[in-house]
Amino acid sequence: MRFSTLRLQDFRNIEFGELDLSSERVFLCGSNGQGKSNLLEALGLVTALRSFRTQDLGSMKRQGSAGYRAFYAIEHEVDGRVNLEVEASKGPRSVLVDGEKVGRMSDFIGRFPVVPMSSGDLMLLRGSPGDRRRFMDLTLSALDGAYYLALRNYHKGVAERNRLLKENGSDAELAAFEAELAPHAHRLQRDRSAGVKALHVVLEQVYRSLAEKDEGPVLSYDPNLEANGVESYRDLWERQRSRDRILGATQKGPHRDDFKLGLCLGSAKEYGSDGQQRGLMVALRVAQAVLFQERLSVVPVLLVDDVLGELDPARRAGFWKACPDAFQIIASGTVFPEEAEAWKCYSVTSGSFITA
Amino acid sequence: MALHLLVEQPETGQDLMSCLSEAAASVRQCAQCGNLSETELCGICLDKNRDITSLCVVEHVQDLFALERSGAWKGGYHVLCGKLSPIHGIGPEQLNMGSLKNRIQAGEIKELVLALSNDIEGQATCHYIQEELVEKREIEITRIGFGLPSGGGVTYADSVTLRSALDSRRSYE
Ligand SMILES: [Zn+2]
Numbered sequence: 001m002r003f004s005t006l007r008l009q010d011f012r013n014i015e016f017g018e019l020d021l022s023s024e025r026v027f028l029c030g031s032n033g034q035g036k037s038n039l040l041e042a043l044g045l046v047t048a049l050r051s052f053r054t055q056d057l058g059s060m061k062r063q064g065s066a067g068y069r070a071f072y073a074i075e076h077e078v079d080g081r082v083n084l085e086v087e088a089s090k091g092p093r094s095v096l097v098d099g100e101k102v103g104r105m106s107d108f109i110g111r112f113p114v115v116p117m118s119s120g121d122l123m124l125l126r127g128s129p130g131d132r133r134r135f136m137d138l139t140l141s142a143l144d145g146a147y148y149l150a151l152r153n154y155h156k157g158v159a160e161r162n163r164l165l166k167e168n169g170s171d172a173e174l175a176a177f178e179a180e181l182a183p184h185a186h187r188l189q190r191d192r193s194a195g196v197k198a199l200h201v202v203l204e205q206v207y208r209s210l211a212e213k214d215e216g217p218v219l220s221y222d223p224n225l226e227a228n229g230v231e232s233y234r235d236l237w238e239r240q241r242s243r244d245r246i247l248g249a250t251q252k253g254p255h256r257d258d259f260k261l262g263l264c265l266g267s268a269k270e271y272g273s274d275g276q277q278r279g280l281m282v283a284l285r286v287a288q289a290v291l292f293q294e295r296l297s298v299v300p301v302l303l304v305d306d307v308l309g310e311l312d313p314a315r316r317a318g319f320w321k322a323c324p325d326a327f328q329i330i331a332s333g334t335v336f337p338e339e340a341e342a343w344k345c346y347s348v349t350s351g352s353f354i355t356a
Numbered sequence: 357m358a359l360h361l362l363v364e365q366p367e368t369g370q371d372l373m374s375c376l377s378e379a380a381a382s383v384r385q386c387a388q389c390g391n392l393s394e395t396e397l398c399g400i401c402l403d404k405n406r407d408i409t410s411l412c413v414v415e416h417v418q419d420l421f422a423l424e425r426s427g428a429w430k431g432g433y434h435v436l437c438g439k440l441s442p443i444h445g446i447g448p449e450q451l452n453m454g455s456l457k458n459r460i461q462a463g464e465i466k467e468l469v470l471a472l473s474n475d476i477e478g479q480a481t482c483h484y485i486q487e488e489l490v491e492k493r494e495i496e497i498t499r500i501g502f503g504l505p506s507g508g509g510v511t512y513a514d515s516v517t518l519r520s521a522l523d524s525r526r527s528y529e
Binding site: 164 | 440441442443447448475476477479480481482483484487488
């Protein structure tokens with residue numbers, strides 16, 4: 001897919017903005033805080049209505065405004081030319097595809113795949129298991145709406161079970177939620193295991209073209225519990241009840257899963273140099289994009305927020321080698337790229353965009 | 357009831373307000389199934405042509421209305437008035453669960469169709485009914501939430517969807 005137009009109203013510091021994005025390469029140039037990342041953030045919403053910069057979705061409207069509105073014209077492999085609108089004011093956000101309201105997130109998620117790359121990605125390496133889970137969950141949800149539904153039901157079910165644990169709920173009610181949580185937990189574990197393996201295969205290929213000299217990347221599933229089939233989750237949660245009641249929360253399950261991510265540099269605990277880490281994050285994002293392309297038969301758009309400038313020249317060259325030509329790339333930076341003529345360039349100052 | 361008055365008897369316009377308040381005052385829950393009723397038992401429970409040994413369990417009266425409109429169900433009903441949700445303070449005691457237990461224990465129920473929402477709370481409620489109310493009794497239990505659009509309960513499904521969901525109902529466990 002490709003973006004051809006973006007129109008924004010009251011989105012962060014952008015009061016109103018319209019951009020022609022009909023180019024394979026679009027570059028947004030400006031000092032920090034002028035609004036280029038905000039624009040990429042708005043483009044990033046189309047995959048799952050999530051921001052790649054914050055989990056606080058309430059903060060995206062411009063201060064003092066009632067809400068934001070985003071309009072996207074997209075060229076799509078499956079759907080042809082699509083007009084997409086996201087509107088957020090009071091109440092739940094609404095999404096319109098060619099004027100028709102999208103009723104279920106599971107039908108929307110992953111239909112318009114984009115992959116953001118930003119320095120925040122380093123949190124996938126340095127941050128908590130929750131950061132890595134969010135990445136994998138979004139990747140797998142975009143690939144399969146059924147995964148998204150299982151995930152949502154699983155999280156709701158754990159929250160319901162936790163309330164029962166805290167309020168001395170009956171064993172019968174706990175058993176009811178445990179029994180219905182189990183198939184969702186099983187599905188999450190199965191899909192995470194398979195998804196991580198598939199992503200690792202792609203990551204190895206991408207990483208090799210990015211940094212040939214280095215050892216291979218490590219990416220593997222690190223489940224919180226080794227359950228074997230639906231029944232074993234039920235048994236485990238039943239056995240855990242008294243302990244869980246004391247702690248007032250479900251201690252074990254896929255909501256505590258982690259993923260091992262790093263570089264094979266001798267010891268597994270080693271993360272490598274700053275340059276190696278940045279290289280690995282770029283490779284992971286390109287791998288995510290390649291996986292989307294393979295599985296969804298839609299070429300995702302890469303949103304590159306000021307990370308190419310942070311790569312050393314060898315890795316930057318590697319990025320271009322690893323990155324399939326077909327990807328539309330919308331990038332930002334504080335200085336114009338080396339081959340500026342290959343890009344459609346905009347200058348960004350205080351939330352306004354001018355063709356450069 | 358109020359809707360029925362508005363739609364079917366517009367000529368009683370001037371008396372409408374008094375009709376409505378009378379109707380509101382006289383409406384209560386059917387003592388057996390939880391449907392809206394002006395009498396102790398509702399019209400469905402009293403209907404001799406219905407097979408009351410087959411019960412369709414729904415969350416809300418609106419779901420019952422939707423099923424009635426579809427014409428897809430010829431048995432009786434049981435309206436739970438919600439689903440299990442500890443977060444919202446809803447346990448079995450907050451639901452119309454005791455009277456369902458009584459109906460089951462009376463031994464006259466042969467089939468239960470659980471038409472609850474297709475989310476974790478609806479599914480947990482199905483499980484609870486199966487394990488705590490039905491126990492080892494020989495009652496055929498099916499869930500039809502699966503055939504309906506997920507997230508939305510029975511109310512949101514159209515007649516065709518409801519009919520095919522009921523026709524294709526499959527045994528639970
Ligand atoms: Zn009744």
